[in-house]
Amino acid sequence: MNTDPQSHINYYGCEPGKEVSPREGKRQPTPRANEARELYFETKSSVSMEFPYWYTRRWEELEGEIPIIRRAEALKSGFEHLTPTIYPGELLAMGKASFLRGSYPMPWLSEAFFMAAEDKLYMEAQESGKLTADTFTTMGKGGGNVTKSSGRVISIAGKFGLRVEEVPIMLEVARKWKDKSVDDVGHKYEQLVPGYKEKEALMRSVICMFDSGYTLPQGREVMNYYYPLQFGIDGIIRNCEEGIADVAGYPEMDRLYFYKAVILMLEGIKQWVKNYAEEAIFLASIEKQEKQKTEYLEMAERLEWISSKPPRSFHEALQVLWLFHVAVLNEDAISGLSPGRVGQVLYPYWQRDMKNGSIDREKSLELLECMRIKFTEIDCFASMGVVGGVLSGNTFNNLCLGGLLKDGTSATNELEMLILEAGITCDTPQPTLSVLYDEKLPEEFLLKGVECTKIGTGYPAWVNNQVALEFLIGNYAHEGMALEEARAWAIGGCLETSPGSWMPLELDNEIHWIPGGSAPATSVGVHFLNLPKLLEVALFDGMDMRTGQRVFPSHGYKLNSYDEIWQAFKVYFSRACHVLTLTNNIQHDAWRKISPSLVNSMLKPDCLAKGKDIGQMGCRYNTTFNIESCGTANLVNSLSSLKQNVFTENNYSLDEYRKALLANFGYKTAQETGSYSLIDQVPTEDYRDWQKIHRQSLDAPKFGNDNQFVDEIMKDWEDWFCDMTHNYRSLYDQPMYACQISVSTHGPMGAVTLASPDGRLSGTTFSDGSVSAYPGTDKNGPYALFNSATCWNHAKSQNSQLNMKIHPSVVKGREGSRKFLELIRAYLRKGGFHVQFNIVDSRMLKQAQADPDKFRSLLVRVAGFTQYWVELGKQIQDEVIARTEYEEL
Amino acid sequence: MEEYSCKDCKFYLPVDVFRGICKLSKEHVGPDGPLCDKMEKIAKCRFCANYSVEKDYLGKCMGITLAYPDMIASKCADFKWYKQN
Numbered sequence: 001m002n003t004d005p006q007s008h009i010n011y012y013g014c015e016p017g018k019e020v021s022p023r024e025g026k027r028q029p030t031p032r033a034n035e036a037r038e039l040y041f042e043t044k045s046s047v048s049m050e051f052p053y054w055y056t057r058r059w060e061e062l063e064g065e066i067p068i069i070r071r072a073e074a075l076k077s078g079f080e081h082l083t084p085t086i087y088p089g090e091l092l093a094m095g096k097a098s099f100l101r102g103s104y105p106m107p108w109l110s111e112a113f114f115m116a117a118e119d120k121l122y123m124e125a126q127e128s129g130k131l132t133a134d135t136f137t138t139m140g141k142g143g144g145n146v147t148k149s150s151g152r153v154i155s156i157a158g159k160f161g162l163r164v165e166e167v168p169i170m171l172e173v174a175r176k177w178k179d180k181s182v183d184d185v186g187h188k189y190e191q192l193v194p195g196y197k198e199k200e201a202l203m204r205s206v207i208c209m210f211d212s213g214y215t216l217p218q219g220r221e222v223m224n225y226y227y228p229l230q231f232g233i234d235g236i237i238r239n240c241e242e243g244i245a246d247v248a249g250y251p252e253m254d255r256l257y258f259y260k261a262v263i264l265m266l267e268g269i270k271q272w273v274k275n276y277a278e279e280a281i282f283l284a285s286i287e288k289q290e291k292q293k294t295e296y297l298e299m300a301e302r303l304e305w306i307s308s309k310p311p312r313s314f315h316e317a318l319q320v321l322w323l324f325h326v327a328v329l330n331e332d333a334i335s336g337l338s339p340g341r342v343g344q345v346l347y348p349y350w351q352r353d354m355k356n357g358s359i360d361r362e363k364s365l366e367l368l369e370c371m372r373i374k375f376t377e378i379d380c381f382a383s384m385g386v387v388g389g390v391l392s393g394n395t396f397n398n399l400c401l402g403g404l405l406k407d408g409t410s411a412t413n414e415l416e417m418l419i420l421e422a423g424i425t426c427d428t429p430q431p432t433l434s435v436l437y438d439e440k441l442p443e444e445f446l447l448k449g450v451e452c453t454k455i456g457t458g459y460p461a462w463v464n465n466q467v468a469l470e471f472l473i474g475n476y477a478h479e480g481m482a483l484e485e486a487r488a489w490a491i492g493g494c495l496e497t498s499p500g501s502w503m504p505l506e507l508d509n510e511i512h513w514i515p516g517g518s519a520p521a522t523s524v525g526v527h528f529l530n531l532p533k534l535l536e537v538a539l540f541d542g543m544d545m546r547t548g549q550r551v552f553p554s555h556g557y558k559l560n561s562y563d564e565i566w567q568a569f570k571v572y573f574s575r576a577c578h579v580l581t582l583t584n585n586i587q588h589d590a591w592r593k594i595s596p597s598l599v600n601s602m603l604k605p606d607c608l609a610k611g612k613d614i615g616q617m618g619c620r621y622n623t624t625f626n627i628e629s630c631g632t633a634n635l636v637n638s639l640s641s642l643k644q645n646v647f648t649e650n651n652y653s654l655d656e657y658r659k660a661l662l663a664n665f666g667y668k669t670a671q672e673t674g675s676y677s678l679i680d681q682v683p684t685e686d687y688r689d690w691q692k693i694h695r696q697s698l699d700a701p702k703f704g705n706d707n708q709f710v711d712e713i714m715k716d717w718e719d720w721f722c723d724m725t726h727n728y729r730s731l732y733d734q735p736m737y738a739c740q741i742s743v744s745t746h747g748p749m750g751a752v753t754l755a756s757p758d759g760r761l762s763g764t765t766f767s768d769g770s771v772s773a774y775p776g777t778d779k780n781g782p783y784a785l786f787n788s789a790t791c792w793n794h795a796k797s798q799n800s801q802l803n804m805k806i807h808p809s810v811v812k813g814r815e816g817s818r819k820f821l822e823l824i825r826a827y828l829r830k831g832g833f834h835v836q837f838n839i840v841d842s843r844m845l846k847q848a849q850a851d852p853d854k855f856r857s858l859l860v861r862v863a864g865f866t867q868y869w870v871e872l873g874k875q876i877q878d879e880v881i882a883r884t885e886y887e888e889l
Numbered sequence: 890m891e892e893y894s895c896k897d898c899k900f901y902l903p904v905d906v907f908r909g910i911c912k913l914s915k916e917h918v919g920p921d922g923p924l925c926d927k928m929e930k931i932a933k934c935r936f937c938a939n940y941s942v943e944k945d946y947l948g949k950c951m952g953i954t955l956a957y958p959d960m961i962a963s964k965c966a967d968f969k970w971y972k973q974n
Binding site: 039042043044045046047049050053057080081082083085086087088098099100101146151152153161162163164165166167168169172173275283286 | 900902903904905906907910912913915920921944945946947954955957958959960961963964965
């Protein structure tokens with residue numbers, strides 16, 4: 001870190017050191033998983049039109065049918081027409097679409113994106129027909145992203161490839177959904193909300209990142225695999241038939257249609273599985289290698305069995321889990337569909353197979369590695385703003401380990417140790433891992449988790465079980481949740497505390513209480529609010545000075561005191577929450593009417609028992625909408641700087657500050673320099689005019705140093721924010737709550753924000769997470785950072801997020817592991833909710849940025865997720881490089 | 890005369906939009922790559938008797954429903970090989 005007071009650059013942000021230190025030695029996956037991963041590395045994200053074609057075709061045929069039945073028939077048609085693809089060596093079959101990293105558009109949710117791009121897509125399709133396929137060889141960078149159109153492939157959203165032959169049908173199918181999609185119908189009615197124009201201004205200024213009500217209408221939740229594991233597909237169908245017999249003709253007739261819709265949907269899934277079984281038999285028929293032939297036949301047998309019956313073995317149970325995971329992903333645009341506590345759900349099967357000798361640890365590890373590859377293949381098709389700006393191409397399938405059992409004892413088991421081992425040997429972004437840390441967890445398990453984190457995977461993240469339980473009881477007691485049930489929770493998506501339930505899995509006449517999600521998506525709400533931008537708009541009395549457009553009417557404050565600035569900020573923040581909550585509720589209402597969840601509803605307790613889908617509050621718990629923030633540390637640091645420089649020390653007037661912000665403290669903007677961290681920023685000719693105010697802004701107290709002046713501001717913000725969110729009601733008439741993860745939004749949201757009073761420059765990326773310090777500003781060591789981060793009660797929020805970067809040499813060896821575990825414990829014992837680590841040398845990241853082709857497999861932790869470095873946008877890469885790198889603990 | 894490529898073959902396993910694997914040889918092949926003597930057509934709309942061409946990359950199924958020529962139709966109950974095929 002350059003601390004030269006005369007220097008105009010590199011003041012903040014962590015500069016890479018001189019020597020590159022490698023991460024601690026990695027182990028290799030089994031040859032089978034290694035081969036599958038190599039194939040994955042060479043594979044591009046690809047889109048096909050099969051599913052949307054058949055979905056739309058069937059939908060159109062059923063004009064006038066009851067909507068949920070129409071939806072079920074459309075899903076059924078989509079599933080049963082998907083072409084099965086099985087790749088050599090696979091032990092788990094099935095995928096979203098007929099490509100390895102396959103996905104597809106869902107125009108019934110939103111078709112506007114394609115229609116807006118129609119001319120461009122047609123033009124590119126026409127032009128690219130003249131090119132040769134060989135031109136693809138220029139597309140080496142970006143990992144699996146199809147970053148530009150080439151040959152007979154069209155790039156969509158800078159990530160997905162679509163064959164030229166399928167462009168016309170994509171546009172034709174999209175056209176059929178014009179004015180009928182959830183997006184269009186929702187938009188028609190959201191305009192009826194008083195003050196709607198303010199919502200549009202919020203979106204244009206990127207104070208709000210995206211409409212969550214239809215863009216990603218499901219996700220950031222925890223799956224529940226109990227019903228197919230216990231009853232099998234035919235068993236669930238029988239349950240629904242009984243349900244129909246009970247309710248047909250009686251009041252609350254919607255239950256009848258729900259049961260019928262579930263049956264139809266399951267018939268489609270059943271056929272989809274059978275199609276895979278048939279393909280496996282075909283492959284066996286042409287296979288010359290005996291081992292592979294046998295594996296195909298065994299796969300066919302497994303698939304045929306589970307197409308109707310409950311699984312008989314660990315392998316079959318894992319296949320059931322995967323099949324229904326993909327099935328949910330195929331019914332909606334979803335990110336953050338977490339498999340939950342897989343090691344505990346599947347433990348009864350694994351334990352039985354180990355006892356009877358039908359599986360051993362080696363085979364188990366291979367299977368778990370194969371599971372990692374399958375989860376890593378998942379892609380979520382969405383627009384560039386969502387898939388890049390929010391998700392960084394990640395899909396956030398969070399697998400949780402640890403926590404407590406129903407009776408309050410440690411929930412870890414041997415299978416979870418193997419899951420950690422597979423995460424070490426086969427390091428891939430998915431599923432990411434989280435340890436639900438509790439003091440009752442055994443040391444051996446925790447050290448295994450540390451071993452995994454140390455190799456630089458970024459996982460497991462460390463999450464505080466007791467803080468989560470306090471949050472859950474606080475927010476779900478009114479829906480009947482007690483402590484015992486709260487223990488079934490898990491992380492949905494990257495870091496969303498999600499309620500669960502204990503389900504009675506009966507195996508060999510013994511009941512095993514397995515945990516599973518029992519609430520709908522937490523991916524819906526006000527997502528995300530740009531805190532530094534809201535402060536900027538408050539300082540300029542409602543104007544977005546980047547666009548010159550008014551966002552809010554004048555707040556009426558003269559801003560003569562710090563309190564008035566704080567009040568003005570709160571007024572605007574509340575206005576944004578108000579209008580965005582209402583418009584989001586309307587969008588999601590359109591979703592539940594036009595495109596209700598069937599697969600996920602069938603899985604989630606108590607939808608089947610109630611005969612209601614998720615959108616009709618069929619779930620046991622329904623308090624899931626949230627208000628998400630971004631740029632917390634920059635907001636707090638900016639308030640700290642204004643408080644000190646304008647109102648305490650009177651160094652500058654507020655007008656002088658406004659001028660300095662507009663002048664970007666005499667620097668070029670990030671867009672001009674192409675660098676998005678404070679490192680490497682370029683001054684303009686007149687930067688000296690602003691040098692003093694910039695220096696004093698940078699020198700103002702910063703969050704993360706155990707400094708009371710600024711930590712009190714943090715506490716004020718958190719206490720107010722977490723409480724005020726409860727004033728807003730979700731579509732399900734439940735109070736909302738605070739959610740504090742940045743995912744990747746701190747990149748694009750920083751890009752639209754002027755310089756901020758903390759000295760951050762225009763367009764540069766914000767601090768990540770919510771209790772992470774701004775890069776380079778935490779100068780007093782990790783324990784000071786922990787004190788600052790825990791200056792408020794984390795149980796008031798669905799989460800808090802702390803990312804740290806530690807040099808590999810610090811945690812080296814066994815002693816390093818113990819030291820590392822103590823560091824984690826220290827934070828969680830202080831009441832921190834979550835901490836995650838990048839164990840990496842920044843110099844290596846610099847090398848990877850300059851030469852991405854040599855670093856295809858390099859993983860980094862961003863904000864709640866691990867991603868391949870080469871698939872991250874530059875805004876986020878720059879921010880990760882700049883993060884403070886701890887060289888001692 | 891109809892032109893065929895690897896992606897029209899029932900032994901073609903698509904990996905992504907740029908390439909696939911031959912199910913027989915296990916070699917990586919391009920979707921637009923030349924055919925070999927083992928080629929067997931996979932059921933696709935454009936090989937179906939019910940498909941009629943409308944314009945480039947678009948047509949009709951049974952003269953009524955929108956369809957596209959390159960869609961794999963092996964799971965379509967109405968697929969009928971066009972007799973010249």
